[in-house]
Amino acid sequence: MDKLLKKGLRVFNIVLPVLAALLLGAIAIRADGADPIRVYRSILQSAFFNLKGLSSTLVYATPLIMTGLCLVIAFRGGVFNMGGEGQLYMGAFFATVLGFSVTGLPPWLHTTLCLLCGAVCGALWALIPALLKAYLHINELVTTIMLNYVAITICNFLTNGPFCYSYQYTSTQPVAPSAELPLLFPGYTLTAGIFIALAVGVFVWILMNRTTFGYKVDTIGYRQEFAEAVGMNVRKRTMQIFLLSGAIAGLAGATVILSVYHRFTPSFSANPGLGWDGMTAVMLGGSSPVGTVVAAVMLGAFKFGSVSLQVKFGIPTEVIQIVQSSLMLFLSIRFIRENSETVQRLLAKASTRTGKKKKEGA
Amino acid sequence: MGSKIEAVGLTKYFGDFTAVDHIDLAVREGEIRALIGENGAGKTTLMNMLYGLFRPDEGEIRIDGAPVKLSSPLDAIAHGIGMVHQHFKLVPSLTVYENLMLGTEIERELKLGGRTVRLPIIDTRRERQAVQQIVDRFDFMLDIDRPVRDLSVGERQRLEILKMLYRNVDVLILDEPTAVLTPQEVDMLIENLHALKREGKTVLLITHKLAEVKSCADTISVIRAGKHVVTVTNDDDATTEMLAEKMVGRKVADIDRTRRFANDRKVLYRVDSLCAKDRNGRQVLSDVSLHVRAGEIVGVAGVEGNGQSELIMVITGLMKHTKGSITVDGADVTGVWPHELKAHKFGIIPEDRYIRGLCPEMKVSQNLIAGFEGQERFSRHGFLKRKAMEENRKEKVEKYQVRLSSKDPYISELSGGNAQKIIIARELGQDPKVMLACQPTRGLDLGSTEFVQNELLRIRDEGKAVLLVSSDLSEVLALSDRIVVMYRGRITGHFEAGHVTAEELGLYMVGAKRMEGLAGEEGNDG
Incomplete structure (x- = not known):
């Protein structure tokens, strides 16, 4: 009984922010002169109930799944890696460079190398805050956020400077066709990238639920003093968590470039940025790998839906951004604390009532 | 009336x-x-x-x-x-x-003509007067x-x-x-x-x-x-x-504290002139020396805050020492990490049960393998053996009579006594040579206290060395074969059990009495 109620509360804590965000969005849509219910229904329809839409939804979801998963590991290990965005940029940029500078390789090898390069560069960029945290105890929240801007600026400079390709449009040279991730079905935008994302999902799930590494990550995340006292090397684990998290973010960046843009442009991550959207996914998903993947697909649907809205209803994409940003805001509020006194009292009341019923029945 | x-x-x-x-x-x-x-x-x-x-x-x-x-x-x-x-x-x-005055401060008053005005300034003089009174x-x-x-x-x-x-x-x-x-x-x-x-x-x-x-x-x-x-x-x-x-609702048996072994067994644990400073550079341990023989319980008595916590931190590898050495069965373990201590068969019952002893947010089975997750019996190639974890839980829960509300509940759902049993089950699972027990019965009910104390006596009789740190003097007196008293980061007294009263120990605990040249004595014998 207690457990059921508590589970219910946990679900409520995720559903309530979603409803609140949708309500706020509805006000904005209404103000723009459209019917919110029709708009939301249209998003659902276009995102899920036809093949083209579903394919696009998954394209949008692919990087979000990975940036979300990179945070699952980090958050469960108590590492607040807010640097997903920067790691994504680094991964994306250097994967692109490898994509156009090397030619003549078989496609499977070239794409694999590019993806690996992205993961390695993401991890290397995460190494900076990791070292600062592990050895100098500098708060990773600050360093990772700051390093995001550094990473974006570096990529900007490199794209405009040494790797400048066209003067009309800020971008690098396009990658060689052998580096592109193949389309899955002709006529649809979906690429093999989705498999990479799902594979990362399976990997993270196994890692977190079945291995000693995941066990240690959870322990450190819950209670660092305990982890230290029973002999876990917290410093080493923190480094590993950071590197793994950065690698997944870098891989996400590489995947987006190789499957969608095929060249690096500094604005590829859009606003608020794929790394930040991953944060929404992980919060919606409650730090579980499965939940995060599901949440990322939902967010992908929203992203795609917002594009189609502009075409269909003439509603600016900013309206959908209102929903997204307020969702993030509401999610960070825990509306009901599961351990608050009111809840405890409710639980107590509910269980005495059922207890009494049991006694009466007997 | x-x-x-x-x-x-x-x-x-x-x-x-x-x-x-x-x-x-x-x-x-x-x-x-x-x-x-x-x-x-x-x-x-x-x-x-x-x-x-x-x-x-x-x-x-x-x-x-x-x-x-x-x-x-x-x-x-x-x-x-x-x-x-x-x-x-x-x-x-x-x-x-x-x-004493916090929340009821007396404010200074100012007389202006016929009226008095209260100023937002504390009237120290009147406060001190009232308190002294x-x-x-x-x-x-x-x-x-x-x-x-x-x-x-x-x-x-x-x-x-x-x-x-x-x-x-x-x-x-x-x-x-x-x-x-x-x-x-x-x-x-x-x-x-x-x-x-x-x-x-x-x-x-x-x-x-x-x-x-x-x-x-x-x-x-x-x-x-x-x-x-x-x-x-x-x-x-x-x-x-x-x-x-x-x-208790039943007869309470007196603790049987007869010793199995004579006083000449091998020294399994030795701390030699250990010194440590805290973050602010304050000397928190000065020349602490003690040893524990196989089949012996040595109790560390003292008023809380006299260096016991620091001693525990240093000997469990969580705090740095500035001088001295620690050995387990002859092997040097000075300043080693907690996981190396485990390898030397050193078991720990920490003083803060829910911070260093257990992870309340995790399940019983998970807590029971903490620190041992890398061992062959619980994992292979980095993958956890979930069946082995299950069996381990069943075995330990049965052996130590842990009462659980469900099959594998979170530690936070356990009572203090049952939680402590989980720690003891985990630490004894590796068959340690030396057991450090810190405040092992704090906050436990009589039944659980009895269980924990008997368990400590049992492993003593098995020939393990037990170092007991407790601020409960009656516990130290009841269990220890020898007692040392800590005062201001030093060992100020050293007694054979049975040759000292609680009152006598109390005088050492508050620093009213101390033995001279004790560090050398403790280091030399044995």
Whole structure:
């Protein structure tokens, strides 16, 4: 009984922010002169109930799944890696460079190398805050956020400077066709990238639920003093968590470039940025790998839906951004604390009532 | 004569659990009433209701015969009921009088013509006067200008009691007041309680220490499993044996502390002139030397905060030492990481059960493998053997009689005693040579305490070396074969069990006595 109620509360804590965000969005849509219910229904329809839409939804979801998963590991290990965005940029940029500078390789090898390069560069960029945290105890929240801007600026400079390709449009040279991730079905935008994302999902799930590494990550995340006292090397684990998290973010960046843009442009991550959207996914998903993947697909649907809205209803994409940003805001509020006194009292009341019923029945 | 404070059919539920079950209690004015019972018997819940912290689900509270509804401690104080908790709520950097006045500061007044204006400035002179007055009235012997951080535990407790008296309470509730006191401080407290009684105050004493109850209470109420068992007058008929039996509901066996081994067994654990400094560069350990032989329990006694915690941190690899060495069975383990200590067969029962001992957010099975997850029996190629974890849980739960509400609950759902059993099960699982037990029975009920203490004696008889650090002097006396006393980061006394009384130890614990040249002696013998 207690457990059921508590589970219910946990679900409520995720559903309530979603409803609140949708309500706020509805006000904005209404103000723009459209019917919110029709708009939301249209998003659902276009995102899920036809093949083209579903394919696009998954394209949008692919990087979000990975940036979300990179945070699952980090958050469960108590590492607040807010640097997903920067790691994504680094991964994306250097994967692109490898994509156009090397030619003549078989496609499977070239794409694999590019993806690996992205993961390695993401991890290397995460190494900076990791070292600062592990050895100098500098708060990773600050360093990772700051390093995001550094990473974006570096990529900007490199794209405009040494790797400048066209003067009309800020971008690098396009990658060689052998580096592109193949389309899955002709006529649809979906690429093999989705498999990479799902594979990362399976990997993270196994890692977190079945291995000693995941066990240690959870322990450190819950209670660092305990982890230290029973002999876990917290410093080493923190480094590993950071590197793994950065690698997944870098891989996400590489995947987006190789499957969608095929060249690096500094604005590829859009606003608020794929790394930040991953944060929404992980919060919606409650730090579980499965939940995060599901949440990322939902967010992908929203992203795609917002594009189609502009075409269909003439509603600016900013309206959908209102929903997204307020969702993030509401999610960070825990509306009901599961351990608050009111809840405890409710639980107590509910269980005495059922207890009494049991006694009466007997 | 009517009752000063009365509980009528007082009841409190926590979910399915009835913490306090229709308790009737009537305490006369000027009476010292002891409320005894095991941990978890409902004493504290009952008192928290009287102090307005919990609202009763059924029944009522009467003061001077009139029913009252207490919705907060502030409310209770307004009705003349005060409570001193086990953990003190004082500001270390402020002085005695500043702490006492916290929240009721006297402000300076300015006379302007016929009117007085209160200024937002504290009137130190009048505050000190008022505080000195109340200290003198109850003869509490406190220097009101000393900062609280320099006070002993006993003095802090007196201050907490004064805080309540200053707020004019008639009924004073004390929750486990002697848990942290030295024997001398306990005597002083008892004296103070008698002084309160002479002033007409009513005292409610919650405790599970029978000796002290016998020496100061007028009447004794026994509570077991939320129910009132009996109330007796404290006379010759109320023997401690009888009271213990009523508390536990069965006969309590005395601890069999006969030693199996003579004094010439191998030294399994040795700490040699260990020194350490804390973050601020303060010397917290000075030349601490001790050794533990196979089949021996060495108890470290001392008032809390005299370097025991630091000693534990250093020997478990969580804090750096500046000098000295530590060996386990001859192998040097000075300053090694906790996981290396494990490899040397060093088991640890930490003092803070839910911070270093267990992870409350994780399940029993997960806690049982913590620190051993890399071993072959629990994992292969980095993958956890979930079946082995399951079997391990089943085996340990059965062997150590852990009571669980479901198959594999979270540690946070366990009672203190059962949680401690999980730690013991985990640490003994590796068959350690040396066991460090820090405050192993703190906060546990009598039954669990008995279990843990017997377990320590059992592994001693198996030939393990046990180092016991406890601020509970009676526990140290009951279990140890040898006792060392720590005072201000030094070992100031070293005794064979049976050759020293609690009073004698108390003098060493407060620094009134010390043995000379002890560090050398301890280092040389054995």
